[in-house]
Structures are given as structure tokens and as C-alpha cells.
Amino acid sequence: MIENRPFATRARTVDHLGREQIADVPTAVSELWKNSYDAYASNVTMTLFQDEPLMVSLLDNGQGMTKADILEKWLVIGTESKVDSDGSTHKPLFGLEYRPKQGQKGIGRLSSAHVGPLLFMVSKSYASSEYVALLIDWRVFQNPYLILSDINTPILTAQDLDEVFEQLPDLADALKDNIAPKDKTNDDDSVKAKKARIREAWKLYDELEVSADHQTKTTTSDGQKNEIPSQSPSEKILKAIANSKFSQSFLERWEVAEGTSDHGTALLISDTNEVLEALLRGSEDEDRQSFVRTLIGFVDPFEKRDDPASDVVDTMSPRLELDYSVDVVKGADKENVISSRSEFSRSITDTLEHVIDGRVDINGVFIGTVKSLGNWVNDGRPITIEPPDDFKPPKGPTTQLGAFDFYAATMEQKRLNTTHTDSEFSYIDDGKFNVYNGLRVYRNGLRVMPYGRPDTDFFEIEKRRSMRAGTEFWNERRMFGRVGISQLSNPNLRDKAGREGFIVNTASRSLKRLVVNILMVSARRFFGSYSEIRKTEMPEINKKNREEKAQEAAREVAAKNRRQFRKNLKEQNKILPTKISEMRSRMSDFVIRAASDIPKGQELVEEGRQIIVAASVPGKPRDLKSLEDEYALYRSHISSVNEVVSDFSTELDKRINEIDPPEPWEILDKQLKRQQGRLSSRVTKWSRTIKNLQDGEGSRVGDLISERNKLMFRDGSIIVEQVRENRMSLVDASKAMTSLWQSIDAENEDIFENYIFALESLTESIDLQTIALVGEEENAELRSEVDRLNSLAQLGIAVEILGHELKAYDNMIGRGLDALPVGLRKDERVGGQIEMGYHGLTQQLQFLAPLQLSGEKLQRRISGVEIFDYLGKFFGPILDRLGVEFEASDAFKEFSVYGQPARLFPVFINLVNNSQYWVSHGGGPEKKIHLGVAGGRVIVSDSGPGVNEDDVRYLFTLFFTRKSSGGRGIGLYLCRANLAASFHEIAYVIKQDEKILPGANFAIKFKNADFSGNN
Incomplete structure (x- = not known):
């Protein structure tokens, strides 16, 4: 006889599919965020509240759910309708692009059990005015004696959030019926049997979990050991439900609660996983770091962000309008742990x-x-x-x-x-x-x-x-x-x-x-x-970095010297007035009456001169800048000390001659001993400092030598072990060993040769600090001089261009004046005044005063369309007169770069000025200048004759020009200098297939340029 029987599903199947399937808490959070993504949320948040018990809120502004959605989908395991039949393509997308479903098995919602056991969910659908809420304790599904149909999930509907939380106690009572159901008078036999089965299932489960070996020991105040039975699973759940603190305060950041959205879902989770406690600790905590590493970059931060109008769109990583964050709230303080806005x-x-x-x-x-x-x-x-x-x-x-x-x-x-x-x-x-x-x-x-x-x-x-x-x-x-x-x-x-x-x-x-x-x-x-690239480029890179390292060291020495100089200067200006006053008082009160007073007088003079020595402020920089006034005050104090000591010394010499001591050598001998003592005291002080530094440096160098000596054996042993385990061939291992040796040897040479050079320089009394300071000050002065010359040269180019244009306008006005009626021209009130005024203006423009070279170097984002408009206004009249077509591609107009207008605009002025010259002097019938973008570079091209191949190498050198008249050969040089100052690069395009127009093409590679059009 054949008997048909369905599968019977135990309740713990839900636990297996949910909590036990998810690797960890951050993975569980990512699963819940993906559910929000599928619901077309644009904002998802997670907040951990430091409370007892810990509370987590997971909030989104997705489509939300109706009661029917929860009954027919959310509470149906494995049925999330991840195909188009769910109607997602017909639901509102809230202005977002269509999102392919991320979920595959319909169990992602169960991952909330990994965050915490007690879940209170509130949802508001875009399609309903009602709120729907449910309460679940996932631990109920861990009972192996329950079948899935034994467990009910209490659900409520309400018109507003206040009503939801007013009914929350009723939800809690209904949830308790899954653990300790109470009999009611109207229960029929089937209901009574089910309740009895539930009570029996919890009795068996509690007995299974609580046994003799599940005792916990506690120590009382009198030192006695008491054994307290462990809490049973049912007791834990009932206690958690009774102690839950779900309230509207945990929904403060939910857009639905704030009234900024009429749809979304909120998950409040109590008794959270202890792993989340790591978020309450400092950023150095390993568990917290692991949490952050997993969830940071939840949305692809490496998407291409292509031009939406382009045919090449990165379909693998579309632009996702999905903001996410993780915050920790401790009382009144809130800390942001993860944020998509700071990715x-x-x-x-x-x-x-x-x-x-x-x-x-x-x-x-x-x-x-x-x-x-x-x-x-x-x-x-x-x-x-x-x-x-x-x-x-x-x-x-x-x-x-x-x-x-x-x-x-x-x-x-x-x-x-x-x-x-x-x-x-x-x-x-x-x-x-x-x-x-x-x-x-x-x-x-x-x-x-x-x-x-x-x-x-x-x-x-x-x-x-x-x-x-x-x-x-x-x-x-x-x-x-x-x-x-x-x-x-x-x-x-x-x-x-x-x-x-x-x-x-x-x-x-x-x-x-x-x-x-x-x-x-x-x-x-x-x-x-x-790589051949590395073999070719690395030696030059190493050389450049060594030079920059030396320059940086020199700058650090200069900066340190300036800080020390400033500190010493202020300190001396503070104490010198008092010392001067005391010295002046002592010298004015001192009277030399006999030979025995002479040594005391000499000692006073020495003390005065010692004040000058002690007040020395070495390392004065060439450019004092803000320290000018401070240094002037210091020099005034030193002059006062010198004046007081000099006056007293003159008076002392006069008295010595008048007294004419009988045994002058004795006085001189005392002076010798005093001054020897002063010198010895200073030398002893320096020697102690030197010894301390030598001891510390000796210890550091010893440790460094020991560390460097171990490197080859340590790393080489790994290679030997790989050969022993047949993971590497002998030939490859030998090459790797040689490469390792060369690398360590080069590093050792860099470290120890420089150290030896410094010590040898010291033994030869070479002042390394002075060399560094002088070199850095000379470099700074040269850089400043270059900037001044550069600015002056730019002014000259601008004046030259204006002068060229003024000649054309002079001809135009001259022809206009000639066309005036004779009577009007001779009328001093009309023609005479116009002609005199114009000629006076042109004479003044020829003697433009130099521009100020100081002032703040303003930087801002400069767009391609701004550059194009500026050049159009600047060159418009002359280009129209010459019949030159000036154009820019859409890609150029959408490009932008952050920089100084004063540096970038002259570059384009120079390039366009050159183009209009050559297009008009040697170009073909088509006269065109084009601004475009190709290969991540900005291209300025023209239809002129182009640059002779032999001349390309000299293009950016100073004073090189092929113009028959009016060219000084500084424009392209300044273009490169201006761009290099901001780490940009310019080059002449040689290859024909890389040119936009057939003539001259100059390619500018801007550092950190934006070609997306997001100006």
C-alpha cells in the first residue's frame, strides 16, 4: 500500500538557514543592506546604541511593505520573488535606475538573527497609509522539538507610529505564546493540543540545555561559593521580551519618522551580538577594525564614473545612489564609524x-x-x-x-x-x-x-x-x-x-x-x-629621490634652525632688559679706589661681555620676514649692553693708568684664571651633551647594524625553504637570492655610506648644518627669483600682445578719423579732442607699470568652458579679422582642473597666440584653432604648418623662435614653467594619428584633471 506523506519541517530549519549560514555580523549587516538596495532605498543606516541591553537600528527609505507583503513574502522562506514576476519593474523606483535583484535564495532577511535575537520591525509602504509591525525572537527557532507551524509571528497594523508603539506590549504578549502559551476558555481541542505540544517542547529543550554540568559558580560577600543553575532557554527569551526597551527614540534618523519620506523599513534589534561591543571600543581594537574592513566599500568606490552620454558605460558597476553609514551613540555623543560620504x-x-x-x-x-x-x-x-x-x-x-x-x-x-x-x-x-x-x-x-x-x-x-x-x-x-x-x-x-x-x-x-x-x-x-620599464626607469627615480631627500633634509634643518632662532630671540628679548638694568646699576655703583679693586672691576667687565656671549642668537636666516621687529629689538638690547660695558671698561682703563699697580702680573694672572674657568665651564657643558648624544647614537647604530645583518639570512631562508618544498626551481631561487642580496646591499650602502660621509665631514670640521642652511636659503632665493622673472616675463608677453592689437586698432581709428568730414576733423572740440585723447591713451599703454608680484595665490576649479569663453573674448577681434575659426569640443568644455588662474590662463593665451600667427602665416586655406581632449590630455591644435621635426627638441627652451618678426622665444618656455609649477606637463604631439588638426598640436597632461563634466 502506497502512502503519501509531506516533509515535516522543524523550526530550527530557520535557524540553520539564517543565523548559522552567515559567517559574521558585518556580513549579516551587508545582507540586510542588500535587501534595502533591492527595495530601492537610497539611504541605509546602522546605529549601535550603548544601552542595557545593547540596541541596534537598521533603517532605510526603500519601498516598504504592506501587511500582505509580509504575509505572502517576508514570512515565506525562500520566496522573495527575485525574478521580474515580482512586479519590481512596475513598482516606483523613486527616481533611481533599475536595479537587478541582489538576493538569490530568499533567506537574506534571516541574517538579522546574527545581529541579535530579538527583532522589532516597522515598515511603511509607498502603496499604503498604514504602518505594519512585527516582533520576533529568533531563539524560538533553535528549539529542536518544535515544528515550524507551531510558531506564530505577531503582526499589527496602525495609522501612525504612536499607535504602533502603544500596541507593542500586546505584540510582546502574543510573542510569549510561542514559549509559554496560556490556555483560554474558548480554545478548541486542536488549539489545546498545540499549546500542550509547545509547552512540552520547551520543557524538553530546557532540560536538555540545563543539566548538572551547566552550573555557574559565584562568590558571596563572605567568600562562600554558591552554585546557581544556568538560566533555561525559555527563561532567557521571556526575560529578554520583558526587558526590551523598544521606543521611538531609536527611530530618530528614519526618514519616515522624520516626515521626509512616506516609505521605508526600520529594524530594531535587541540583545545584540557581543561582537558589536567592539564598536564601542577605540579604533585600534582588532574586532572593530575587522568590522570596518568588511563593510567599508559596501558600494563600489572604484566605478569608472563614465560620461552618461558616452557609448562606453561601465555596466558592471553602475552609479549607485546608495548612501550608507554606521554610527555609535553613547549618551549624547555620536561617533561615525563608517560613511559612504568619506569613502x-x-x-x-x-x-x-x-x-x-x-x-x-x-x-x-x-x-x-x-x-x-x-x-x-x-x-x-x-x-x-x-x-x-x-x-x-x-x-x-x-x-x-x-x-x-x-x-x-x-x-x-x-x-x-x-x-x-x-x-x-x-x-x-x-x-x-x-x-x-x-x-x-x-x-x-x-x-x-x-x-x-x-x-x-x-x-x-x-x-x-x-x-x-x-x-x-x-x-x-x-x-x-x-x-x-x-x-x-x-x-x-x-x-x-x-x-x-x-x-x-x-x-x-x-x-x-x-x-x-x-x-x-x-x-x-x-x-x-x-619589467623593462622598472629596469630602465628605476635608477633615475632613485637618483631623483635621493636628491629630493637631501633637499628635504636641508629644508628640515633650515626650518628647525628658524624655529630655534625664533625661540632664542624671544627669550633673549625677555631677559636682556633685566640683565642690562642690573649690570648698569652694579657698574654705576662700583668705585675703583685702589689696586685691589682692579680685579673686581675686570670681573664686572667680563660678566658684561659674558652677557653678550650668552645672549648670542646663532642661525639668523637671510630673510627674517615676521621676525624683523623682534630682531631689531634684540640688536637694540645688545647695543645697550655693549654701551654699558664699553663705558665702564674705558673708565676702568683710565683708573688703572692712574693707580699704576705695583705688581700688574698678579692682576693679569687672576684674569687668566677667571677666563680659563669660564671657558672650561662651557666646554664641559658641551662635552656632556655630546657624550649623551654619542651614547644614544651608538646604541641606535648598534641595533641598526644587528638588524641589517639578519635581513639576508631571514629572507633568504624563505627562498631555501621553498626550494626544499619543491615550490620553486633552483634557477628561479638563485635569481631571487641574487636579487635579494643586491636589494639589501643597495639599501645598506645608502644607509651606511651617508652616515660615514657625515662622520668624516665632522672629523674634518666641515659644518654640515651651515652647508644645509646656506644651500637651502640659496635655493629658496633662486626659486623666488625665478617666480619674479616668470611673472615679469608674462607681463611682457601680455603687453606685447596688447601692443600688437593696439597697432591694428590705431589703423582702424586712423581710417575712421580720415573718413570724418573735413570740418568736423578740424573742429578742436570733436576731431581734435578724439585724436589727442586716443594718442595719449596709446602712449600711456606703452608704459604700463609692472604688475604687483606679491599677494595671495588664489586657487579654484577652472572649467574648460571658462577657458574657451575667456580666450574667445581675448582673441575675438583679431581672429575675426584674420578669418580664423576658433572652436572647442564638448569634452574640452566639460573638463576642469583645480589651479591658479594666473598660471593657467597665460598658458592658453600663449598657445592660441602662436596658433593664430602660424595659421595666418603659412597655413592652408582652412584657418582653424581647436581645443580638445584625447587620451586623458588637453590638446591645443591648429591647421597651420606645424613644427619642423628638427625644431621639436628646442620648442620649450628660452629664446627659441621661428617667427620672422615679433617673436622673442619665451612663450612656450613660460607655458612649461607655469604648468610644471603645479606638476602639470606639456609636450608637442609628434605622431600624426594622435593629432586633432594637421598643424601644431600641444598636449597638456593635467594632474588630477576631471573629464567627467562634474565641474
């Missing part, structure tokens, strides 16, 4: 010296751009990385890997090797690598866990680096990057139930292999020790 973004990582950015197509071919050691490879044009030779792209419907984006950026680990400035290097190196680092994976712009976390090395970056650090180059802990996939292009990349990465299948294996291939090939071709 470390691509605008920063794109400026790093090593960048690889592109897309892998369905055949596994990477096409993108690469920057190595600060320069774009192949002038920024696309490069290709082929997949491994034995890679065959999977094409099956369940195995195919679609296209995906790849982006990674980093910088050199050692300051000596980097092309970055000290401030840029420090900004990234000091802390950024510890928080935002890692190669993450994003699906449709949201982070896929756990990729990029310190304990995850899915792409085996650290494993390969441990074998061949120099060759492999990439370091998970010192790189920023992401793999961007989309749900549409890669449906076969599915998450494991516990969000512990992708399900291992053909697609995920292919993804891993292709990413690993990109990392390995790029390391060898562009970044690592085998």
Missing part, C-alpha cells in the same frame, strides 16, 4: 603610480590601460593581455563566464623607489593600506563577501608573492582594486548560502584563473623586477 575613492587611487584598468571579454582577453611608475604605458592607448595558452572559454549556458571589469592600483613600497611626493606617499602609506586595501569583488556595484578581507586570498596573491616577491609584485595588503561583475553578464557566478564566496563551478574557476593571469602577466610586463 576612499577612485579619484585618489587613479593618481597612484601603478594602475591597471580594463575589461575582460567573453574570450578571456583583457583590454585596458596601464600606468607604471607614474607614466601611462603606450601613451595611454589600450594594451592587451591574452589568456593562458591552454585556457578555453567555457561556452555552456551553466558554465559560461561573461565579461568582467578589472581594476587595481598601488604604489612602491619603499620611498626611495616611488615617483610620488613625500606628502602623497605618506597619505596613502600611513593607514590607507590597512583599511581600504585588498582586491574585492563587486556585483552590480555591491560588494560580494568575503573577497578583499585580510583573511581571504581567493586570487592567491600573497601565496605567489611569498614565493617570488619581486617577480609577482602585487601585494594584497598594499593594493586597492576590484573585479566588477554584473548579474546579467555572469549569472553563473552564484554566492554560497553562507556568503563565503562563489560556489565552486566552471565559471568561478575561470574567473579566478583569468584574474590570476592578469596579475602575473602585468607584474612581469609592467611592474615587477623583470
Whole structure:
């Protein structure tokens, strides 16, 4: 006989699918945020309240839910309707772009159990005026003796939030019926049986959990040990429900409660996971750091942010209008732990010296751009990385890997090797690598866990680096990057139930292999020790950095000297008036009557001169600036001391001659002993200071030598071990050992040779401090002089251009005056006054006074459209007269850069002025000047004859010109100088396929330019 029976589902199935499937608390939070994303929220927040018990609020402004939504979807496990049949495409998107569903299994809501057991949810749907709320304690589902139908979830509806919280006690009572149901007179037999079954299930579960070995010991005030039985599960739940403190105060930041939105969902979670207590501790706490590293970058910070009008839109990481934050509230204080508004973004990582950015197509071919050691490879044009030779792209419907984006950026680990400035290097190196680092994976712009976390090395970056650090180059802990996939292009990349990465299948294996291939090939071709770029560029970079390091050291010495000088100056100005007054009083009261008084008088003179010596303020900088008045006062005090001592010394000499002591050698001998004592006292003081410094330095150098001596053996032993374990061939290991030796030896030479040079200089009495100070002051003076000459030269160019235009206007006005009637021209009140006034004006303009070279260097964002409009007004008349067409592309108008208008505008004036000259003197029938953008550079091009190939090398040198008249050869020189002052670069475009117009094309590479149009 056949009997049909359905599956019976135990209540703990919910616990298995929810709490036990999620790896940790931050992963659980990310799952809940993804639910908010699916509900078209634009703002999600998490707030931890330091209360007893701890309370967490998770708030969003998504679509919200009606009672029917909760009954038919939220309370139905595995049915979240993640396909279009859920009607999401027909629901309002609140001005947002369509979002492919992130959820796959319909169990993400259960992850709230990992945050805390007691959940109070309030939701307000855009489609209803009602609020709906429910109360759940997820611990109920841990009881193995309950079946799922035994458990009820109490739900209420209300017209406003006040009513919701007024009914909250009734919800609590209803929730208790799942643990300790009370019999009612109107219960029928089936209801009575169910309640009896529930009570029996909790009795069995409590007995199971509380046994003889579950006793806790406490110590009473008299020192006696008491054993108190552990609380049973049912007691814990009932107590938590009774002690819950859900209130509207926890909804202060909810837009629905604030009245700024009529839809959204709020989760209030009590008895939160103890891991969240780490957020209450300092930023150095390891658990807190782990929490931050997991949730920071929840939304892809490395999206391309392409021009929306462009055909090339980054579909893998769309622009997500989703703000998120994590805050901690302690009483009246609030601390922001994570915020999307302060994320470390691509605008920063794109400026790093090593960048690889592109897309892998369905055949596994990477096409993108690469920057190595600060320069774009192949002038920024696309490069290709082929997949491994034995890679065959999977094409099956369940195995195919679609296209995906790849982006990674980093910088050199050692300051000596980097092309970055000290401030840029420090900004990234000091802390950024510890928080935002890692190669993450994003699906449709949201982070896929756990990729990029310190304990995850899915792409085996650290494993390969441990074998061949120099060759492999990439370091998970010192790189920023992401793999961007989309749900549409890669449906076969599915998450494991516990969000512990992708399900291992053909697609995920292919993804891993292709990413690993990109990392390995790029390391060898562009970044690592085998890269020809590194071999060619690194010696020059090392040399430059050594020079900059020396210059920085000199500046530090100069700055330290100035600080010390200022301190000493103020101190002497404070104490000298008192000393002068005391010395003047003592000298005026002293009377020399006999030979025995002479030594005392000499001692007074010596004390006065000692005041001058002690008041010495060494290290006076050449430019006193704000210290001018302070130094003048100091010099006045010293003059007063000199005057007092000189007057007294003159009087003493006079009295000595009058007294004519009988034994003068005795007086002189006393003077010798006194002055010897003063010298010995100062030398002894210096010697103690020197000895203390020598002892400390000897200890430091000893430790340094010991550390450097251990490096080769320590790192070399790792290579030996890899050969022993057959993880590296002998040939590769030998090369790696040699490379390690050369690297350590070079570092040792840099450290110890410089140290020895400094000691040798000291033994030869070479004053290193004075050398540094003089050198830095001379450099500063030269830089200032260059700035003054540069500004003056710019003034000359501007006056020259104006003079050129005035000649044209002079001809125009002259012809106009000639055209006036004879009578009117001869009338002094009309023609005479106009002519005299004009000629007087032109004479005055020829003698323009020099512009002030001081003043604040104002910086602001300058847009391409502003530059184009300015040039149009500046050159408009002459271009119209010459018939030259002046145009700018949309890309140029949308470009912007942060800088000084006084530096950037003259650059474009010079370039356009040159173009209009050559277009009119040697160009073809088409006369055109164009401002455009190509390859991340601004291009100023014209239709003129262009620059002779032999002349290109001299273009930016001073006084070089090919103009037959009116050219002085300083315009392009100043263009480069102005741009270099802000770390921009200019070059002449030689290759024909890179030119916009056939004539002269000048390319400007602006540092941190924005080409997105967000001016």
C-alpha cells in the first residue's frame, strides 16, 4: 500500500538557514543592506546604541511593505520573488535606475538573527497609509522539538507610529505564546493540543540545555561559593521580551519618522551580538577594525564614473545612489564609524603610480590601460593581455563566464623607489593600506563577501608573492582594486548560502584563473623586477629621490634652525632688559679706589661681555620676514649692553693708568684664571651633551647594524625553504637570492655610506648644518627669483600682445578719423579732442607699470568652458579679422582642473597666440584653432604648418623662435614653467594619428584633471 506523506519541517530549519549560514555580523549587516538596495532605498543606516541591553537600528527609505507583503513574502522562506514576476519593474523606483535583484535564495532577511535575537520591525509602504509591525525572537527557532507551524509571528497594523508603539506590549504578549502559551476558555481541542505540544517542547529543550554540568559558580560577600543553575532557554527569551526597551527614540534618523519620506523599513534589534561591543571600543581594537574592513566599500568606490552620454558605460558597476553609514551613540555623543560620504575613492587611487584598468571579454582577453611608475604605458592607448595558452572559454549556458571589469592600483613600497611626493606617499602609506586595501569583488556595484578581507586570498596573491616577491609584485595588503561583475553578464557566478564566496563551478574557476593571469602577466610586463620599464626607469627615480631627500633634509634643518632662532630671540628679548638694568646699576655703583679693586672691576667687565656671549642668537636666516621687529629689538638690547660695558671698561682703563699697580702680573694672572674657568665651564657643558648624544647614537647604530645583518639570512631562508618544498626551481631561487642580496646591499650602502660621509665631514670640521642652511636659503632665493622673472616675463608677453592689437586698432581709428568730414576733423572740440585723447591713451599703454608680484595665490576649479569663453573674448577681434575659426569640443568644455588662474590662463593665451600667427602665416586655406581632449590630455591644435621635426627638441627652451618678426622665444618656455609649477606637463604631439588638426598640436597632461563634466 502506497502512502503519501509531506516533509515535516522543524523550526530550527530557520535557524540553520539564517543565523548559522552567515559567517559574521558585518556580513549579516551587508545582507540586510542588500535587501534595502533591492527595495530601492537610497539611504541605509546602522546605529549601535550603548544601552542595557545593547540596541541596534537598521533603517532605510526603500519601498516598504504592506501587511500582505509580509504575509505572502517576508514570512515565506525562500520566496522573495527575485525574478521580474515580482512586479519590481512596475513598482516606483523613486527616481533611481533599475536595479537587478541582489538576493538569490530568499533567506537574506534571516541574517538579522546574527545581529541579535530579538527583532522589532516597522515598515511603511509607498502603496499604503498604514504602518505594519512585527516582533520576533529568533531563539524560538533553535528549539529542536518544535515544528515550524507551531510558531506564530505577531503582526499589527496602525495609522501612525504612536499607535504602533502603544500596541507593542500586546505584540510582546502574543510573542510569549510561542514559549509559554496560556490556555483560554474558548480554545478548541486542536488549539489545546498545540499549546500542550509547545509547552512540552520547551520543557524538553530546557532540560536538555540545563543539566548538572551547566552550573555557574559565584562568590558571596563572605567568600562562600554558591552554585546557581544556568538560566533555561525559555527563561532567557521571556526575560529578554520583558526587558526590551523598544521606543521611538531609536527611530530618530528614519526618514519616515522624520516626515521626509512616506516609505521605508526600520529594524530594531535587541540583545545584540557581543561582537558589536567592539564598536564601542577605540579604533585600534582588532574586532572593530575587522568590522570596518568588511563593510567599508559596501558600494563600489572604484566605478569608472563614465560620461552618461558616452557609448562606453561601465555596466558592471553602475552609479549607485546608495548612501550608507554606521554610527555609535553613547549618551549624547555620536561617533561615525563608517560613511559612504568619506569613502576612499577612485579619484585618489587613479593618481597612484601603478594602475591597471580594463575589461575582460567573453574570450578571456583583457583590454585596458596601464600606468607604471607614474607614466601611462603606450601613451595611454589600450594594451592587451591574452589568456593562458591552454585556457578555453567555457561556452555552456551553466558554465559560461561573461565579461568582467578589472581594476587595481598601488604604489612602491619603499620611498626611495616611488615617483610620488613625500606628502602623497605618506597619505596613502600611513593607514590607507590597512583599511581600504585588498582586491574585492563587486556585483552590480555591491560588494560580494568575503573577497578583499585580510583573511581571504581567493586570487592567491600573497601565496605567489611569498614565493617570488619581486617577480609577482602585487601585494594584497598594499593594493586597492576590484573585479566588477554584473548579474546579467555572469549569472553563473552564484554566492554560497553562507556568503563565503562563489560556489565552486566552471565559471568561478575561470574567473579566478583569468584574474590570476592578469596579475602575473602585468607584474612581469609592467611592474615587477623583470619589467623593462622598472629596469630602465628605476635608477633615475632613485637618483631623483635621493636628491629630493637631501633637499628635504636641508629644508628640515633650515626650518628647525628658524624655529630655534625664533625661540632664542624671544627669550633673549625677555631677559636682556633685566640683565642690562642690573649690570648698569652694579657698574654705576662700583668705585675703583685702589689696586685691589682692579680685579673686581675686570670681573664686572667680563660678566658684561659674558652677557653678550650668552645672549648670542646663532642661525639668523637671510630673510627674517615676521621676525624683523623682534630682531631689531634684540640688536637694540645688545647695543645697550655693549654701551654699558664699553663705558665702564674705558673708565676702568683710565683708573688703572692712574693707580699704576705695583705688581700688574698678579692682576693679569687672576684674569687668566677667571677666563680659563669660564671657558672650561662651557666646554664641559658641551662635552656632556655630546657624550649623551654619542651614547644614544651608538646604541641606535648598534641595533641598526644587528638588524641589517639578519635581513639576508631571514629572507633568504624563505627562498631555501621553498626550494626544499619543491615550490620553486633552483634557477628561479638563485635569481631571487641574487636579487635579494643586491636589494639589501643597495639599501645598506645608502644607509651606511651617508652616515660615514657625515662622520668624516665632522672629523674634518666641515659644518654640515651651515652647508644645509646656506644651500637651502640659496635655493629658496633662486626659486623666488625665478617666480619674479616668470611673472615679469608674462607681463611682457601680455603687453606685447596688447601692443600688437593696439597697432591694428590705431589703423582702424586712423581710417575712421580720415573718413570724418573735413570740418568736423578740424573742429578742436570733436576731431581734435578724439585724436589727442586716443594718442595719449596709446602712449600711456606703452608704459604700463609692472604688475604687483606679491599677494595671495588664489586657487579654484577652472572649467574648460571658462577657458574657451575667456580666450574667445581675448582673441575675438583679431581672429575675426584674420578669418580664423576658433572652436572647442564638448569634452574640452566639460573638463576642469583645480589651479591658479594666473598660471593657467597665460598658458592658453600663449598657445592660441602662436596658433593664430602660424595659421595666418603659412597655413592652408582652412584657418582653424581647436581645443580638445584625447587620451586623458588637453590638446591645443591648429591647421597651420606645424613644427619642423628638427625644431621639436628646442620648442620649450628660452629664446627659441621661428617667427620672422615679433617673436622673442619665451612663450612656450613660460607655458612649461607655469604648468610644471603645479606638476602639470606639456609636450608637442609628434605622431600624426594622435593629432586633432594637421598643424601644431600641444598636449597638456593635467594632474588630477576631471573629464567627467562634474565641474
